[in-house]
Amino acid sequence: MRYLPLNDEDRATMLVRVGAETIDDLFVDVPEEAILDGPIRDLPNHASELAVERHMASLAAENSVAGNAPFFLGAGAYRHHVPASVDHIIQRGEFLTAYTPYQPEIAQGTLQMLFEFQTQVARLFGCDVANASMYDGSTACWEAIVMARRITRRGKALLSSGLHPHYVSVCQTMARFTKDDLRVSLPDFGGATDYDALIDQIDSDTSCVVVQYPDILGRIDDMTRLAERAAEHKALLIAVVTEPVALGTIKSPGEMGADIVVGEGQSIGVGLQFGGPYVGLFGCKQKYVRQMPGRLCGETVDADGERGYVLTLSTREQHIRREKATSNICTNSGLCALAFSVHMTLLGEAGLRRLAAVNHAMAVKAAERLEQIDGISVVNDRFFNEFTVHLGRDARDIIRTLADRGILAGVSLGRLYPDAEELADGLVIAVTETVTDEDIEALATALEDILQELGTWA
Amino acid sequence: MGMNNVGRVTVPQETASDKASATATGNRALMLKEPLIFESGAYDRTGVDIPDAAEVKSRLCGLERDTVIGLPGLAEGETVRHYTRLSRQNYAIDLGLFPLGSCTMKHNPRLNEKVARFPGFADIHPLQPIHSVQGALRVIYQLGEWLKKLTNMPAVSMSPKAGAHGELCGVLAIRSALEARGDAREVILVPTSAHGTNPATAAFAGYKVEDIPATDEGRVDLEALKARLGPDVAGVMITNPNTCGLFERDLKAISDAVHDAGGFVYCDGANFNAIVGRVRPGDLGVDAMHINLHKTFSTPHGGGGPGSGPVVFSEALAPFAPLPFVEEGDDGLLHIIEEETAQEHHGQSFGRMVAFHGQMGMFTRALTYMLSHGADGLRQVAEDAVLNANYVLRAMEDILDAPFADSGPCMHEALFSDSDFAEGFSTLDLAKGLIDEGFHPMTVYFPLVVHGAMLVEPTETESKAALDQFILAFRSVAERALAGDERLKSAPHHAPLKRLDETQAARKPVLVWTDPDPRAEAAE
Numbered sequence: 001m002r003y004l005p006l007n008d009e010d011r012a013t014m015l016v017r018v019g020a021e022t023i024d025d026l027f028v029d030v031p032e033e034a035i036l037d038g039p040i041r042d043l044p045n046h047a048s049e050l051a052v053e054r055h056m057a058s059l060a061a062e063n064s065v066a067g068n069a070p071f072f073l074g075a076g077a078y079r080h081h082v083p084a085s086v087d088h089i090i091q092r093g094e095f096l097t098a099y100t101p102y103q104p105e106i107a108q109g110t111l112q113m114l115f116e117f118q119t120q121v122a123r124l125f126g127c128d129v130a131n132a133s134m135y136d137g138s139t140a141c142w143e144a145i146v147m148a149r150r151i152t153r154r155g156k157a158l159l160s161s162g163l164h165p166h167y168v169s170v171c172q173t174m175a176r177f178t179k180d181d182l183r184v185s186l187p188d189f190g191g192a193t194d195y196d197a198l199i200d201q202i203d204s205d206t207s208c209v210v211v212q213y214p215d216i217l218g219r220i221d222d223m224t225r226l227a228e229r230a231a232e233h234k235a236l237l238i239a240v241v242t243e244p245v246a247l248g249t250i251k252s253p254g255e256m257g258a259d260i261v262v263g264e265g266q267s268i269g270v271g272l273q274f275g276g277p278y279v280g281l282f283g284c285k286q287k288y289v290r291q292m293p294g295r296l297c298g299e300t301v302d303a304d305g306e307r308g309y310v311l312t313l314s315t316r317e318q319h320i321r322r323e324k325a326t327s328n329i330c331t332n333s334g335l336c337a338l339a340f341s342v343h344m345t346l347l348g349e350a351g352l353r354r355l356a357a358v359n360h361a362m363a364v365k366a367a368e369r370l371e372q373i374d375g376i377s378v379v380n381d382r383f384f385n386e387f388t389v390h391l392g393r394d395a396r397d398i399i400r401t402l403a404d405r406g407i408l409a410g411v412s413l414g415r416l417y418p419d420a421e422e423l424a425d426g427l428v429i430a431v432t433e434t435v436t437d438e439d440i441e442a443l444a445t446a447l448e449d450i451l452q453e454l455g456t457w458a
Numbered sequence: 459m460g461m462n463n464v465g466r467v468t469v470p471q472e473t474a475s476d477k478a479s480a481t482a483t484g485n486r487a488l489m490l491k492e493p494l495i496f497e498s499g500a501y502d503r504t505g506v507d508i509p510d511a512a513e514v515k516s517r518l519c520g521l522e523r524d525t526v527i528g529l530p531g532l533a534e535g536e537t538v539r540h541y542t543r544l545s546r547q548n549y550a551i552d553l554g555l556f557p558l559g560s561c562t563m564k565h566n567p568r569l570n571e572k573v574a575r576f577p578g579f580a581d582i583h584p585l586q587p588i589h590s591v592q593g594a595l596r597v598i599y600q601l602g603e604w605l606k607k608l609t610n611m612p613a614v615s616m617s618p619k620a621g622a623h624g625e626l627c628g629v630l631a632i633r634s635a636l637e638a639r640g641d642a643r644e645v646i647l648v649p650t651s652a653h654g655t656n657p658a659t660a661a662f663a664g665y666k667v668e669d670i671p672a673t674d675e676g677r678v679d680l681e682a683l684k685a686r687l688g689p690d691v692a693g694v695m696i697t698n699p700n701t702c703g704l705f706e707r708d709l710k711a712i713s714d715a716v717h718d719a720g721g722f723v724y725c726d727g728a729n730f731n732a733i734v735g736r737v738r739p740g741d742l743g744v745d746a747m748h749i750n751l752h753k754t755f756s757t758p759h760g761g762g763g764p765g766s767g768p769v770v771f772s773e774a775l776a777p778f779a780p781l782p783f784v785e786e787g788d789d790g791l792l793h794i795i796e797e798e799t800a801q802e803h804h805g806q807s808f809g810r811m812v813a814f815h816g817q818m819g820m821f822t823r824a825l826t827y828m829l830s831h832g833a834d835g836l837r838q839v840a841e842d843a844v845l846n847a848n849y850v851l852r853a854m855e856d857i858l859d860a861p862f863a864d865s866g867p868c869m870h871e872a873l874f875s876d877s878d879f880a881e882g883f884s885t886l887d888l889a890k891g892l893i894d895e896g897f898h899p900m901t902v903y904f905p906l907v908v909h910g911a912m913l914v915e916p917t918e919t920e921s922k923a924a925l926d927q928f929i930l931a932f933r934s935v936a937e938r939a940l941a942g943d944e945r946l947k948s949a950p951h952h953a954p955l956k957r958l959d960e961t962q963a964a965r966k967p968v969l970v971w972t973d974p975d976p977r978a979e980a981a982e
Contacts, residue, residue: 003756003831005922006845006922029866034738039832039833045833046832047830052829056826062594063579063593064590066582075585085538094549095545096758106547110544110548123527123529129969136619139811166810166812169781169797170809170810170811173808222521247527251521251524251525272582274594275815303959310959310963312960331764333762345530346537348502352527358509364516364517368514
């Protein structure tokens with residue numbers, strides 16, 4: 001019990017001071033039938049640091065580490081190299097063990113960082129403003145739809161078929177309870193996104209159109225016309241970015257007219273972490289700022305007129321507004337926002353552009369190599385660092401076989417869309433700067449082998 | 459496009475009393491003024507060495523970015539220095555006691571950090587084939603088993619991303635269970651002493667919220683609650699130990715009454731660290747409860763997050779728990795039950811709340827902490843947390859109004875009010891005075907049922923010596939508030955900044971940095 005500083009002598013002295021004979025006297029309000037008389041059975045007692053570390057290390061060893069294999073998984077979580085100084089900084093106790101900055105005079109470190117983070121996100125997205133982060137991309141996506149409903153006072157949201165199916169699931173779950181009307185469709189294997197189909201559906205009941213960029217198949221498209229048509233109907237365009245590194249080389253959604261841009265910031269500074277914690281990004285046009293969910297950091301002055309930062313507009317938040325609150329967000333991903341911000345500061349404009357260029361080049365190389373394989377075709381012509389291939393067989397089987405050969409090959413559309421048989425032969429392949437030429441060759445060779453062995457799909 | 463030193467680094471305004479201490483740079487010995495990265499960085503500067511991209515035929519096909527993004531970079535050394543300087547303007551649990559009631563700031567063991575960074579946990583993808591991530595699934599499974607046993611609840615959902623998200627998860631399960639039996643109830647009852655997030659959550663899940671008053675002794679008014687129960691009430695959201703710092707003695711009776719009326723009981727488990735190992739909420743009839751892993755199981759707060767809010771469920775709500783979750787299969791492997799596999803046994807699940815599996819990085823930390831403490835240690839955690847809180851309560855009640863000091867022992871937190879302060883002095887003045895004494899202020903103005911509330915929670919990781927020093931500071935500042943010491947009204951005097959103008963920030967929000975030069979031109 002190395003974390004507990006009181007010893008028995010302290011406890012005895014303190015019990016006297018509080019006027020209790022035993023510790024049980026302090027639990028006197030617990031009904032007798034509910035109080036436990038000893039440690040819970042079936043749970044082990046305390047263990048040494050060495051023993052605990054050994055146990056956790058043995059669990060860690062059961063996992064195939066991405067860094068030990070040719071690795072091509074994306075679909076909403078990307079493996080990028082994170083500079084060593086990022087983790088060094090987020091492990092500083094003054095960041096790691098600080099509380100939410102409600103007392104700004106002694107939290108300027110966190111607050112200035114959040115102000116810088118907001119500015120970085122807003123610029124990357126091409127938005128006027130951004131908040132101090134959300135839980136993750138998927139919950140940020142749903143909050144954006146709720147925000148669009150508040151602004152437009154309409155309840156119908158059109159979700160692009162290119163939106164990450166887990167994001168769609170999250171929105172559908174919530175919409176069932178809030179009675180929002182979500183229109184969703186399955187992706188087809190066309191090389192282009194479904195903007196025309198979305199435009200056809202926009203009407204006077206539509207609150208928003210939600211598109212992902214790059215989308216779940218890796219496709220990218222100019223959303224300017226979609227934004228214009230949405231605006232004509234007074235509906236909002238929400239863009240979802242799950243791979244923000246892309247914005248180092250392609251146009252930002254804000255530039256193309258998106259009203260709200262949300263995203264997953266995991267790519268920059270955070271790491272894979274088996275799905276979390278991640279960091280939701282959220283930006284919008286200035287005119288909607290008071291409808292934006294989440295924490296906001298704003299500039300102000302102190303009593304001496306010096307510049308400083310505070311959390312602001314918190315009267316929108318649920319701990320104050322109780323049942324009138326406009327969102328479920330009661331915290332942010334502060335430490336992940338710090339990791340994002342530090343990594344972005346290390347990159348800078350020049351570094352981000354180079355990183356994006358390397359990602360794109362590696363992905364193009366991989367696509368060109370895979371296109372040479374008999375039986376494989378690349379679905380999308382336009383992409384950043386992720387694209388989709390047809391394998392002519394259920395991709396789930398291929399992935400398992402490749403994993404047995406030490407290659408983590410990508411995400412099968414069968415896993416993402418279990419009900420859509422027509423998508424089962426699709427494999428989404430992400431290629432970042434962490435992938436080498438040898439990795440690409442290993443994947444291609446193994447795929448050639450396996451497809452040859454299996455023959456074509458009956 | 460360099461942008462060095464073009465910003466608005468402010469020089470401190472000199473006041474008569476301050477003149478001698480003014481410096482040319484604005485620095486004060488070890489406390490240095492730090493400009494924003496937008497004022498010190500440059501667009502062509504970078505702290506990473508990224509190789510040249512290979513020559514390929516671009517497949518961006520006309521979507522190439524042709525504008526400046528506006529992201530300044532710093533060299534690696536400058537970056538480390540920038541954030542290290544910023545860090546020194548923060549208070550943190552590593553620097554001292556955080557007496558934050560209901561927020562529970564305790565020591566964050568570094569073994570937890572080390573374990574969370576094992577590549578076997580940190581460098582794995584959420585969509586890897588399940589046989590390649592069995593150890594990670596084992597962590598989720600084992601942690602869930604601990605939570606079920608500690609609460610005596612048969613089911614757990616690990617995916618909620620924060621406490622409030624866990625509340626939402628619990629209420630959606632209640633609504634799903636009611637809908638499954640064709641029962642369209644519309645009202646959730648929330649005692650006035652509950653967390654402010656509780657009514658917000660109920661409303662966000664589509665319910666009408668009605669308050670239930672507290673008794674004079676700071677607990678739910680059982681008779682008022684019983685009188686309001688009826689066929690329109692979906693459930694009750696209750697916080698136990700409650701936000702007045704007290705154990706809800708009548709929780710079992712409340713649960714029985716709510717169940718008899720066909721509703722469900724949600725318990726806000728934010729304060730679970732006061733009872734862990736001594737009381738199991740399942741024994742008190744609770745149907746759903748979220749557990750903030752940072753509060754009870756020491757994952758770091760990180761300046762606002764990330765949080766993690768697993769939810770435990772009763773038998774009645776278990777079938778409706780959200781996807782995904784981890785289950786042992788007949789093949790001896792652990793499986794992730796998600797959309798693909800849920801139909802067979804989990805068709806009643808209300809669906810998915812987050813993209814992947816929840817906060818894995820928090821799970822590894824929490825499980826490491828649980829194993830370190832063990833069942834016996836966690837029981838000691840609750841005992842020491844409660845002892846420390848009562849120690850603070852009894853050390854202060856002779857000078858500060860403690861509205862529920864006679865209602866029974868406080869649990870993990872002690873509640874005071876500003877009712878005896880001198881005219882014109884508020885809880886905020888006391889809070890800012892504590893900053894000058896080297897402490898983070900307590901939770902202020904919460905709970906709402908007490909005027910000028912101050913909620914103090916020392917937690918179990920504070921020594922008697924640390925408590926004594928805090929009590930010395932707290933008593934001293936309290937005496938100044940009671941006596942009307944004017945200097946307290948402008949506190950803090952020794953923090954990196956003086957009292958900040960929060961009204962100005964809200965009136966005309968400045969949320970992003972803009973280059974001051976164009977703005978100056980526009981103004982001319």
